[in-house]
Amino acid sequence: xxxxxxxxxxxCYNEEEVFDCTxxxxxGVLNNLIDDELISENSQLLFIDDGSKDxxxxxxxxxxxxxxxxxxxxxxxxxxxxxxxxxxxxxxxxFSDCVISxxxxxxxxxxxxxxxxxxxxxxxxxxxxxxxxxxxxxxFKRTTAEGFYKLMGKLGLSLVYNHADYRLxxxxxxxxxxxxxxxxxxxxxxxxxxxxxxxxxxYERKAREAGESKYPLAxxxxxxxxxxxxxxxxxxxxxxxxxxxxxxISFIAGFYVLVxxxxxxxxxxxxxxxxxxxxxxxxxxxxxxxIGEYIGKIYEEVKHRPRYIxxxxxxxxxANTKIKTKVHV
Ligand code: UDP
Ligand code: MG
Numbered sequence: 393x394x395x396x397x398x399x400x401x402x403x404c405y406n407e408e409e410v411f412d413c414t415x416x417x418x419x420g421v422l423n424n425l426i427d428d429e430l431i432s433e434n435s436q437l438l439f440i441d442d443g444s445k446d447x448x449x450x451x452x453x454x455x456x457x458x459x460x461x462x463x464x465x466x467x468x469x470x471x472x473x474x475x476x477x478x479x480x481x482x483x484x485x486x487f488s489d490c491v492i493s494x495x496x497x498x499x500x501x502x503x504x505x506x507x508x509x510x511x512x513x514x515x516x517x518x519x520x521x522x523x524x525x526x527x528x529x530x531x532f533k534r535t536t537a538e539g540f541y542k543l544m545g546k547l548g549l550s551l552v553y554n555h556a557d558y559r560l561x562x563x564x565x566x567x568x569x570x571x572x573x574x575x576x577x578x579x580x581x582x583x584x585x586x587x588x589x590x591x592x593x594x595y596e597r598k599a600r601e602a603g604e605s606k607y608p609l610a611x612x613x614x615x616x617x618x619x620x621x622x623x624x625x626x627x628x629x630x631x632x633x634x635x636x637x638x639x640x641i642s643f644i645a646g647f648y649v650l651v652x653x654x655x656x657x658x659x660x661x662x663x664x665x666x667x668x669x670x671x672x673x674x675x676x677x678x679x680x681x682x683i684g685e686y687i688g689k690i691y692e693e694v695k696h697r698p699r700y701i702x703x704x705x706x707x708x709x710x711a712n713t714k715i716k717t718k719v720h721v
Contacts, residue, residue, distance in 0.1 A: 402494055411496065492560045500556075501595035507519075541553050541554065
């Protein structure tokens, strides 16, 4: 049987500190898989530079130049992790049988890549990398992330618990995923919707090899909120429910006010009046804000803008036509 072509797609944003380490580590993994004849000689690493401001692209293009097993794509500016990854997947699907996506910081254990491939060769189209524990993340990151997965689950969005964007997708799963062409992209929410035969591989998440997180709190919250409103209309329904409830309560309150009035006891109503104005005003603003959020989403979608723009494309689509010099690590 013809050996399968694997591409490992790695989005990088200001990762100059960790790039060499990541490149050598992944290259080692790729070499071993090729040597063990699990994957084709045409397999490669694909680095996507998400508009970095440091020397990341310089390092990627240099690696592309010296190593036929490396490809690179540079986006014209910073588009965000999900879109950078999407750019990589869209390139990779053209010349690969399966693609693994992994972060550049080596927090995800690269030694399970072999297991990913073995599961793929067994016939699985989707292999999820799942963190067995998150000891190395800060307490804050851990609890917020776990809270997020739980909340999403309650809101009816089936996310794989403790799975981020470390996964293998077969060519056909990837091709189907790329048909989801929404602008508000939340890949880990889309993958479970694909169906196909899937499995999980567990690993321990480590600390970042170098550099610092490119996901500060504000970006993380925006990402969580995007994920939530892209997939679930439950928040809107919840607000509508509260609206009905307060409407119902206002009848009871009205009745109470009338009774008080007829009993000639009205001044004391001021406090409750003020409270209700604030309460209802707040509820209204909250509802309008939330509905606006969805309208904003619709606005984004109908514009149908390109999700990313490629400035340089150093994809080595015909790896087999080049002379292979194995760079030993
Ligand atoms: N990343 C990206 N664009 C961004 C932010 C991050 O391509 O705007 C990449 C980053 O280089 C890394 C991955 O996305 O490979 C995950 O980012 P990071 O490790 O900083 O996030 P964390 O693990 O802290 O959630
Ligand atoms: Mg990270």
